[in-house]
Amino acid sequence: MYQDEELVFSCPQVVADRPTHYCPGCHHGVAHRLVGELLEEMGLVEKTIMVTAIGCSVFLYNYLLVDAVEAPHGRAPAVATGVKRAKPDKFVFTYQGDGDLASIGMAEIMHCANRGERVSVVFVNNTVYGMTGGQMAPTTLIGQKTTTCPGGRCAEREGMPIKMAEIIASLGGSAYVARTALNNVKNINKTKKCLRKAFEVQTSGLGFGFVEVLSACPTNWKMSAIKANERIANEMIPYFPLGVFKDATADVTGEAAGKGEEGK
């Protein structure tokens, strides 16, 4: 570094200095970095017990250098409940994909939120089962082709894509619920702000924090990373509106308490 310059962006120390196994343009890497930055900025690194899920992010523990336990597919919110009840003074979060959280783990996430467990959930919604090769997920959009709905998802046959943020916000125990996206710089910065809030409702003891992060899986969407980001803007966000769906820290009469503001 030169004398007349300052470092304005570098890799957080809690993020391991090693290449990831993710595909080019996969948003898991962005989500990992944001979580890592927040753990450092909020002084949580040494207090954290991370619960990893099954999906492409199963090796999260190779990239975030904190204590970790691996949960069975979909069960991370139950495992996190056990961790938090055993160690209430620790910072506990899960990091889950849409197959993991919204399909096999639907009961666990809903009841964890409803009990108001003091844990935070990072929910990466990329509308497919990435790890197993791009099968249909509960969040797959209508018309989207996957390896198990080759003709495109059809509402009559497969039902409508599930809107998790709205569901979680409707439950009594959730204290902060937002949906964000990682498709551009503005949305990435917004995602970080929302994740910070979801972490804060845990550290302040308010309740359960949840951020659904719309993310790209260029490989299984069979498109370039750049096209995948465009797809988030053009197809995902219109169906999965961005915004804050619940915020127990805000003045109840204030704007943040109601329906979230639309994002682009």
Place this chain on the structure above:
Amino acid sequence: MSRIEIREDRCKGCLLCTTVCPKEIIKQADRFNQHGYKPAEVPAGDMKKCTGCASCATICPDVAITVYKTKKKAKKGASHG
């Protein structure tokens, strides 16, 4: 002069950084890196246009970019207390 450093061995050539640079100085190289990706690079001479906005680093999924920004010169006659 603000500038970026791209860790070539980390770059997967996704090109997302090229889409967000306001000065459009990030380009794909012709060579392959050790993992077989064509990495992003800033062609010689273009780096001086970098504003240090960190947009490229923010969108890079592989944390391959480090950003340095030129310090603002301290204003003369700043108030003391």
Place this chain on the structure above:
Amino acid sequence: MASGDKLFLKGNEAIARGALAAGCQCFFGYPITPQNDIPEYLSKALPDRGGAFVQAESEVAAANMLLGATACGVRAMTSSSSPGISLKQEAISYMAGSELPAIIVNMNRGGPGLGDIGPSQGDYFQSTRGGGHGDYRLLVLAPATCQEAYDLTRESFDLAFQYRNPVMILGDAILGQMKEPVLTAPDRPADPAEARDWSLDGAVGRGPRLLKSLFLQDGALADQNRMLQAKYEAMRAEVRWECFETEDAELVVCAYGTIARIAKSAIRKLRKKGLKVGLFRPITLYPFPSEALAKLVKPGRKFLTVEQNLGQMVEDVRLSLCGLATSEFFSIYPGNLPVPDDFDEPIARALGL
């Protein structure tokens, strides 16, 4: 709890109190008959002691909560009955693979399917062969009395932490529901250092820790399985059994749990009639007390295994006898409540009378 109190307890409550005496701090469960007294008792007793009680949304969730709590090195337990234990198998397999010291209580009821709410030993295979996917074993303790239920539960936590392995307490509807005097023992709180070397509590002054059961690298899973196998071998040191009137017995009845206890009453009665019958009762079902049983083989001595299932432990009995002798089998069908008189005829038949 003052030590040395003699209390009149249901087996379920004896288990709950045994867990508290062992310093159990967390319980995760889901209602199912005939074990409901355990969560009901602990739902008050644990919070009163500063512990955690969670009624989970399902047995699947309860067992995974147990996984999370034990990953923190905390003494924790779940209890259920057969259909619920089936649902817990996913997490049990993960806990075995991640080497977590969890306690799982199964108050066995009749199956298959929804079965009934009466006693059964139909879960012997499930308990002793692993139960879920992959190669693993639980240390399985099978109490026959309320006192033993209390004592073994109290001890099970030490065993779980010693071996870093899940331990199962296998009872049944009779044990859970019957009341007996139980002599309580002093509380023995957990050694605060027992999980210091591996549990998760935040990476302070050390590198991050990881508890997992995924091993993808070349040879890594083989190494893990080899290590687990060595551990299961080492667990052989824990074999426990009871011999009753076997010294001069012409026939040794092999049975476990409450069935062994009823068999014992029958044997006492038949002894009075002059029949030379004894009882061999495994207390650890895994590891199975094979050597102790093999030592009972004598020229002319016969064996009869009685179980409340279609014949499960009898396979272990026959394997233990190493072809030097064999065992007859008598089934008390799950759905029937056994009484001592049920044993007269099969014993007489096995004796060739």
